[in-house]
Amino acid sequence: MLLYLIRRLLTAIPTLFVIVTISFFLIRVAPGGPFNQERGLSPEIKANLEAQFGLNDPLWLQYWHYLKNLLHGNFGPSYNLPDFTVTELFREGLPISIQLGASALVLALLVGGTLGIIAALNQNRAADYAVIATATAGSTIPTFVIAPIIQLVFALSWKLLPVGGWGDGALLNKIGPVLTLALPQMAIVARLMRGSMIESLRSHHIRTARAMGLSDWSVVVKHALRGALLPIISYAGPAAAALLTGSIIVETIFAIPGVGRYFVQAALNRDYTLVMGTVVVIAIFTIIFNLIVDLLYAVVDPRVRYD
């Protein structure tokens, strides 16, 4: 098991290297640079800035410097937010995005999972149809529609929540964004859970459990649910990586200072270091959560235990 873990972490290194290399050159292929703004800087200032950040060096040298810095944990300065290094930006924003994302994930798994189980146990009956209809609707409504609706209803009409802002992490400020993040995930989890639970309930060992006179609780929770969790775990891994690294839509609409905005903004501004930082952070999250998924698999299913 420990050997497996070490092996997986070792294979993560070449993966990260490939990701860093590809994205480094890809973003350079895009026309323009960090200092080509619409209003335009004077050519002298631009040249100075570019020289200061080493952007006039040959590309391979810049790549080499970036790799070297990265190995020392240095993501470099942000070109567009020159008062901050990329590391500082993430240190500020990432905890906020993680808090929101993790809360949304837990909410989605608990509520979505429960709804899915209820639907599966009442297959083709009213409760099932209700869950499926809601879930289908839920997964078709985009977040940029859900978020303003939450703001209109809960904040503007009922005055229960603030319209936006982080409010230094006050609970009320989190409710809106967490709900917006969680609802579509909830819908997906509910549908996944329903399908996998129905299949699990049909399996032969469930028939055995019933034939042995075990209680419904044991049949459903101990025997059926555990097997049904596997597809949910597979889904939750990548979903967690995506949720925890922030969402541009939610963070923009609710004015949350997370890191979700950076990816798109930085790419548009050709803020090379910030783009790279975001890519590396998302890649690390993805790798870690995929590893967690595989470990959880082994915990749930003895057939996939690694030696």
Add this chain to the structure above:
Amino acid sequence: MAETVLEVRNLRVTFRTLDGTVEAVKGIDLVVKAGETVAIVGESGSGKSQTMMAAMRLLASNGEATGAVEYRGRNLLELPKSELNKVRGAKISMIFQEPMTSLDPLYTIGNQLIEPIMRHRRLGAKDAKAEALRLLKLVHIPDPERRMGSYPHEMSGGQRQRVMIAMALANDPDVLIADEPTTALDVTIQAQILVLLAELQKKLGTAIVFITHDLGIVRRLADRVYVMRRGEVVESGPTEQIFTTPQHDYTRMLLSAEPTGRKAPPAPNAPIMLDGRNVEVTFRIGGGFLAGPPMLLRAVDRINVILKERQTIGIVGESGSGKSTLGRALLRLLPSEGRIRFEGRDISTATKDQMRPLRHEMQLVFQDPFGSLSPRMTVGQIITEGLRVHEPNLTRKERDQRAKEALREVGLDPVMRNRYPHEFSGGQRQRIAIARAMILKPKVVVLDEPTSALDRSVQKQIVELLRKLQADNDLSYLFISHDLAVVRAMADYIIVMKQGKIVEEGPTDEIFDDPREAYTQTLMAAALDATRFRAEV
């Protein structure tokens, strides 16, 4: 007269399907007395399993049962769930056809055994564990202490079925329902499980309801027999009476359904079609980046096979013996070592492109008539698919003509070529699979368990069809099967395989009448010899 423990009265089972309501069981009556063995026999679709599923209230969610199933005077169909669960697993329990999947793969054997014991007998964890150990010993699981901590996937099919039996008998039930408990097992294991059931019945006095299509088992084990067809009991009575003086035509048909006849060997100077020397297939398991070297598994170990024109070689052996792998290797569908000649031509190093023109002469018919036909193609499209590759110049009309001929040849109405596979029965599908091979006018056909998924009476028809096709078209067969009765009727030469090696080979009659190797003897005994079984019990 022993008291009645289970009585089924006017039981009807219906299923709601998209095509309307289907009646699987049409008002049957059935009685089980304490300590006796009752067999319910019938072919697939006769409703024999659904009868007992209904009794245990285990029907699929679209099924409904009416009538009465009384356990000591209490109607199980009307008991509230909590009361029902005091009967299920405690007074009546059940074992199933699928030993591989009937145990929960996520929990240890011990955990699964302890659960029903604790539930029904209100024992503490420690006592329940001791009891589970005792049960594992009772069903002769070797090293039971260690096995308590094993997971189902770490055990063989036979061992899993033993665990199922231990679980079913854990609370000393009055009735044990055994739904085809040995069908999925190898013959030698089948015999062991049957011996075990008989032994335990003697020890515990449990009544057994045996659901089976295997008349050999019925004759050996049952006191009384119910014969079912299409949801009805057509005949019932003491076992001896059913076997000696069957009243109903259907019973007589079942009794005579064993495939008969023998195949004459080919002429001594018949040309050699397929000649495999030192054929060896090795599978690599595991291995990879930082995982160390792979494990090597020799599935076929230096085997020589010579197949002559119009010959049928039967390859027999238990699951995992390498017989299917050998068949595929000889057709060059798997990479292998050694030399293979087809009609004198060395094909052991032929490339994919070089093999292609030969493919239509070397065909393979698969075991699973349900899985091996594409559900999205019509039968006509399925059987002419090979023609598109091998005879691309045929017009659509000519292909259609060939499809009609092929279907007629395998005994199907050519009109059926525009239908889809799901509209056909298992036997018809196997005919379609055979037609798909025959349409290419092959010379060598590897038949991989072509009758295993079929009922006995249908098996007999398929065997007859294959023999007729062979005689009409000068075919050579490699007939892979674990079913010795069918092999005996089909093959003139037999190769017995075990763990990738040939254990024994020779003309069919010699192998059956005078097996020399101990392994062949066990195989034969387990499959054919009823007297040996009686003696053991």
